[in-house]
Amino acid sequence: MRVLPLCLLALSLTGCSLLHKPYKPVEPFKQTTQTEPARTKPAPRPVPVKLYTDAGDLVSKPFRDLGEVYGEDCQNSAQSSPPNINTARRRMQTRASSMKANAVLLHQCEIVSNAQGCYRQAVCQGSALKVSNQ
Template identity: 50%
Template sequence: MQQTTFPDSSQLSDMRLKNPLTGERKHSSLSVKLYTKSEELLGVPFKDLGIVSGQSCRGSLQDPPANLTVARNQMITKAAYLDADAVLLHRCEILSGQGCYQIAICEGSALLITQ
């Protein structure tokens, strides 16, 4: 009988960080720096890669509350997928509506620092 082996978790996370078309390794979300003020970027050359957002939805009163940390981490992960190494935060807030009893939304610009 042949034994089935599975990659360990470190290999799986490495596979998720590679671009499936080119095989190039993407930035991990751990390497994405969060800027909360545009002044922090004065004099820093960068390329704007687009808007990224994350959200956490509380569908009903029985569900856990919407979480700003989850929304922020989703936003940063999406920026890493774009090969960004920074995010300039535009907003992070908790709202009601939009199909959720309560929703946490974070939005920012994915940036590639070009120093």
């Protein structure tokens, strides 16, 4: 009875080694003698997103609401640089741009103390909008 578990163990260990894998030689490292650095395409810049602070500015313009967006700037400790509301606004506009919005209606910006993971935090909230040019 002791032989059966040993045979099964030996069979299971050798079973994986029996899989056929074709041998592929590794190419040696080739040094390039390029004097000019390789050029890569720069990352695409986000589309500019207009910031509306008053809903009255949108009354005569047709628009579609794409959803809520937010931006934040965190101060990690009391010795770190303070949170910046302008940075939080810019991050909110960047998130709106990734949603294919061309405008943001700002709801509120505030600085919150003792936020989770931050000593102080600047937070901005708004609605991402797609405003038509008519």
